[in-house]
Amino acid sequence: MRDVRMRGFAERADVEDVERLLERIAQPLPAESVPVLECAGRVLAADVFAAVDVPGFARAAMDGYALRGEETFGASPYNRLSFELCGEALPGRPFPERLGSGQAVRIMTGAPVPEGADAVVMAEFCEELDGRVLVSEAVGPQKNVGAVGEDIRRGDAVLRGGRWLRPQDAGLLASMGCAEVPCVRRPRVRLVITGDELLPAGSLPEGYRIVDSNSVMLRALVARDGAELLSFEVLPDDPEEIRAALECEGADVVLVSGGSSVGQEDHAPRLVAELGSLDVHGVAMRPSSPAGFGRIGERLIFLLPGNPVSCLCAYEFFAGPTLRALGGRSRRWPHRRVRVPLAHKIVSVIGRTDYVRVAIDGGRAVPIATSGASILSSTVRASGAVIVPRGLEGMPEGTEVEVLLYDDEINVGDVS
Numbered sequence: 001m002r003d004v005r006m007r008g009f010a011e012r013a014d015v016e017d018v019e020r021l022l023e024r025i026a027q028p029l030p031a032e033s034v035p036v037l038e039c040a041g042r043v044l045a046a047d048v049f050a051a052v053d054v055p056g057f058a059r060a061a062m063d064g065y066a067l068r069g070e071e072t073f074g075a076s077p078y079n080r081l082s083f084e085l086c087g088e089a090l091p092g093r094p095f096p097e098r099l100g101s102g103q104a105v106r107i108m109t110g111a112p113v114p115e116g117a118d119a120v121v122m123a124e125f126c127e128e129l130d131g132r133v134l135v136s137e138a139v140g141p142q143k144n145v146g147a148v149g150e151d152i153r154r155g156d157a158v159l160r161g162g163r164w165l166r167p168q169d170a171g172l173l174a175s176m177g178c179a180e181v182p183c184v185r186r187p188r189v190r191l192v193i194t195g196d197e198l199l200p201a202g203s204l205p206e207g208y209r210i211v212d213s214n215s216v217m218l219r220a221l222v223a224r225d226g227a228e229l230l231s232f233e234v235l236p237d238d239p240e241e242i243r244a245a246l247e248c249e250g251a252d253v254v255l256v257s258g259g260s261s262v263g264q265e266d267h268a269p270r271l272v273a274e275l276g277s278l279d280v281h282g283v284a285m286r287p288s289s290p291a292g293f294g295r296i297g298e299r300l301i302f303l304l305p306g307n308p309v310s311c312l313c314a315y316e317f318f319a320g321p322t323l324r325a326l327g328g329r330s331r332r333w334p335h336r337r338v339r340v341p342l343a344h345k346i347v348s349v350i351g352r353t354d355y356v357r358v359a360i361d362g363g364r365a366v367p368i369a370t371s372g373a374s375i376l377s378s379t380v381r382a383s384g385a386v387i388v389p390r391g392l393e394g395m396p397e398g399t400e401v402e403v404l405l406y407d408d409e410i411n412v413g414d415v416s
Ligand code: AMP
Pocket: 193, 194, 195, 197, 198, 210, 211, 212, 213, 214, 215, 257, 258, 259, 260, 261, 263, 304, 305, 306, 307, 308, 374
């Protein structure tokens, strides 16, 4: 690979070609076993079948009295029938004997229905008096009784592989006795932040030095996309230190921020080419044209430009979908989208994909005027982004566009 520093990009890849390449490469990682307590938010790697019935016993669905349903026939407020009260059944503490004819047991919701009983009369229709229960409602057999397996039947395919586990899915898995759940392994990510000028997040900008904001943003994006952050380091523009970080094993994905272009201090592209393959360097898009992608062994290396908006954009186009796909999720944009008309025209050029920040105001998408790649506040003022595809010279005012919203909240400070 020739050293392109200070010579510019000879040609840039099309966004769609890069996306296709990544789509082909990024397949779900192998399964790992995850404790049921931690499986919500993970992706199930295989179908799960129920090994047991839930519930495993007939249980009361109401607080009341368990008895033989057929013995209540004819009961009404004007004809209360009397049963012998012979004990009680509580959740986890069954009535120990078999219920005989003419008998009833006080029972609470969730308690096992005693042997010999087949129905529960709600407490509202009963009155206890001198060791007896007076029943004023007739109930048929099985009334207010939850049958064995009414929730889950043994042998049922309860959840299908590939499913993103919702909180209630995890609860259901626990209810049927799963201790470990087979989940797609989460991709492991290393952040390598480069730049001599950077101060660590949490510092005050000082003199000519700026604060590293990319790592803060990337950590949150990596977490959003279900990946596991192994480490992050802020390195000077020193080829040996960057080389060591790229060679470090253990990560599935390395996100390199800064130094991705063709400047004198942009070492990462050359190093990736040297240590593995630099599949993409330079993309026909704005911002983020100095983005790149390569591989070192099995590790996928994303070169994200240092300019914060470019960094965000390159992440959202390339790294984010890849992390989601590795984790078994959908590559799709992870937030809501809305379709609204454009408040002003957008100018672009044929052959380049544009990522335009827009605020949604009065039901229309207003392109944000200050849109340089270094102006991070443009993404804060924006509700989302509109993608202008490569084949368009722009979009006239009034065009109905799809806005990829930045979040799913009704956010304070957003115009709407
Ligand atoms: P580079 O991609 O390294 O040429 O950086 C492009 C611009 O982004 C420069 O103005 C850098 O100072 C700035 N920059 C680089 N890294 C970061 C970072 N981690 N946080 C904020 N700005 C950065």
